[in-house]
Amino acid sequence: MPSTDVTHAAELATAADAMIGLAAKITDDQLDRPTPCDDIDLGQLLAHVVGLSVAFAAAARKDLGPNTSTAPDLSAMVLPPNWRAELRRTLGDLVVAWQDPEAWRGMTRAGGVDAPAELLGTVAVSEVVLHGWDVARSIGVEPDLPDDVLQTVFDFHHPARPQSEREGMFGPVVEVPDDAPLAERLAGLTGRDPFWPHGSLEE
Numbered sequence: 311m312p313s314t315d316v317t318h319a320a321e322l323a324t325a326a327d328a329m330i331g332l333a334a335k336i337t338d339d340q341l342d343r344p345t346p347c348d349d350i351d352l353g354q355l356l357a358h359v360v361g362l363s364v365a366f367a368a369a370a371r372k373d374l375g376p377n378t379s380t381a382p383d384l385s386a387m388v389l390p391p392n393w394r395a396e397l398r399r400t401l402g403d404l405v406v407a408w409q410d411p412e413a414w415r416g417m418t419r420a421g422g423v424d425a426p427a428e429l430l431g432t433v434a435v436s437e438v439v440l441h442g443w444d445v446a447r448s449i450g451v452e453p454d455l456p457d458d459v460l461q462t463v464f465d466f467h468h469p470a471r472p473q474s475e476r477e478g479m480f481g482p483v484v485e486v487p488d489d490a491p492l493a494e495r496l497a498g499l500t501g502r503d504p505f506w507p508h509g510s511l512e513e
Contacts (some may be wrong), residue, residue, distance in 0.1 A: 325438040357387035363400035370407035
């Protein structure tokens with residue numbers, strides 16, 4: 311496996327562990343909280359993380375079918391009753407799938423898009439990192455990921471593509487000073503308000 315893929319596989323594991331740690335802090339009465347993702351509450355966002363974990367694990371294994379052939383609809387996501395166990399299971403499977411050297415070779419598919427496996431593996435890292443930031447903000451805690459993981463995702467999205475090519479994935483870039491913390495710059499680059507929410511969320 312090329313060294314970059316070893317690194318990305320390790321970064322995916324770090325991001326997944328962070329997401330599982332965040333999930334452990336969530337109580338069921340917080341699942342209807344808003345998130346930085348417009349019109350998506352925390353329960354729907356967590357359901358999306360479960361779904362993307364299944365899809366990108368299938369992409370890693372080149373198991374092309376229903377799980378890899380359709381784009382996600384976050385507003386239609388339903389969180390299963392045993393969501394904590396399901397989140398741990400699907401994120402764990404995602405990490406294991408991308409630890410296979412063959413996962414990073416050739417072409418594969420996710421969200422109905424055919425692309426080089428190396429590209430989609432990096433997308434998987436990005437998805438877990440960015441949605442970890444969303445979850446952390448939703449429950450009012452600071453995201454906690456090492457800068458090397460954040461840097462990988464920042465470099466993947468920088469420079470930002472024209473907004474016409476980002477529609478449906480990210481909102482417009484939010485300008486953030488170059489000397490701001492990396493997490494804030496990454497949030498702005500991917501169309502998130504780095505200071506969301508403005509004021510305290512009600513418990």
